[in-house]
Amino acid sequence: MTKQTLKSAKAFAPASVANVSCGFDVLAFAIHGPGDIVEVSIKDTPGVEITDIEGDGGLLPKDPPVENTAGRAVMAMLKDLDIEDKTGISIRIKKMMPLGSGMGSSAASSVAAVVALNKLLDTPYEKSDLLQFALQGELAASGSPHADNVSASLLGGFTLVRSQHPLDIVKLHVPKGLVAAVFHPNISISTKNTRLILRKSVQMSQAVQQWGNVGGLIAGLYTEDFDLISRSMTDHIVEPARSILIPGFDEMKESALELGALGFSISGAGPSVFALCRSEEDAKIIKKEIARILDTFNLLVEAYISPINLEGSKSVT
Numbered sequence: 001m002t003k004q005t006l007k008s009a010k011a012f013a014p015a016s017v018a019n020v021s022c023g024f025d026v027l028a029f030a031i032h033g034p035g036d037i038v039e040v041s042i043k044d045t046p047g048v049e050i051t052d053i054e055g056d057g058g059l060l061p062k063d064p065p066v067e068n069t070a071g072r073a074v075m076a077m078l079k080d081l082d083i084e085d086k087t088g089i090s091i092r093i094k095k096m097m098p099l100g101s102g103m104g105s106s107a108a109s110s111v112a113a114v115v116a117l118n119k120l121l122d123t124p125y126e127k128s129d130l131l132q133f134a135l136q137g138e139l140a141a142s143g144s145p146h147a148d149n150v151s152a153s154l155l156g157g158f159t160l161v162r163s164q165h166p167l168d169i170v171k172l173h174v175p176k177g178l179v180a181a182v183f184h185p186n187i188s189i190s191t192k193n194t195r196l197i198l199r200k201s202v203q204m205s206q207a208v209q210q211w212g213n214v215g216g217l218i219a220g221l222y223t224e225d226f227d228l229i230s231r232s233m234t235d236h237i238v239e240p241a242r243s244i245l246i247p248g249f250d251e252m253k254e255s256a257l258e259l260g261a262l263g264f265s266i267s268g269a270g271p272s273v274f275a276l277c278r279s280e281e282d283a284k285i286i287k288k289e290i291a292r293i294l295d296t297f298n299l300l301v302e303a304y305i306s307p308i309n310l311e312g313s314k315s316v317t
């Protein structure tokens with residue numbers, strides 16, 4: 001039984017970088033700055049409705065709410081509590097990050113929605129238990145409920161999806177001084193489509209390289225060994241297929257690595273790209289070069305430079 005005394009509650013969930021080069025669908029980290037705020041309120045009549053979405057340019061679905069990531073996540077939680085027939089929830093979404101950017105926009109909406117609803121209903125769940133509902137939101141957006149973005153956005157830090165069925169998420173150690181620089185060229189790519197272009201199987205030799213790199217990256221995080229992190233940030237499987245959709249990708253990567261990035265790859269499904277850096281100074285130098293390269297393609301870039309966001313989602317007032 002849930003106790004409900006509040007009339008409304010609000011939460012923030014940050015943007016996130018999924019895959020982190022070698023860890024397709026299993027690694028992600030959260031960043032500071034961009035993200036979503038979702039407010040949920042009790043309404044008189046049963047059912048879920050989305051009353052307002054700000055900052056989406058009218059692009060996100062509102063009705064039926066099951067087609068919206070936040071709406072679907074809220075419905076999943078009400079169903080699990082067995083109160084969906086008698087509870088009325090209205091949802092307001094404020095997007096403070098670009099859509100279709102590869103920065104976990106759909107995850108941020110669904111995570112903020114379930115964190116806010118949990119508060120509204122007097123915390124029936126632990127934070128980590130909210131993941132299962134936020135994942136339902138990812139299903140609405142991408143057709144496949146991958147847990148990488150939602151884990152990082154919900155829990156913060158660097159996360160590993162050790163298993164999706166059953167859900168087993170590991171929050172990894174984050175070395176001091178690690179800085180993320182995320183660059184969003186002003187084009188949009190659908191995660192659903194960029195998942196469809198991926199091959200369904202990989203060669204054993206590629207798989208061996210890939211799991212060596214995933215292990216190396218995680219070991220590098222724990223031992224705070226930036227050189228090991230750098231050597232491990234190589235993806236022979238997904239990046240080659242997707243990077244052709246991103247103007248100037250090879251040039252950006254080469255320049256970022258020359259300018260001292262530990263690694264450079266696609267953020268989630270793209271088109272955003274990211275670099276992990278040893279310092280904010282390195283990140284700022286790389287930002288100038290990325291902006292110069294994208295300008296040659298007549299593309300503007302939004303850059304987000306921040307330490308890893310260790311806190312993740314949170315209630316706000």
Ligand code: HSE
Nearest residue numbers: 018025146191268269
């Ligand atoms: N791991 C997912 C993908 C993240 O790369 O398709 C999508 O945001």
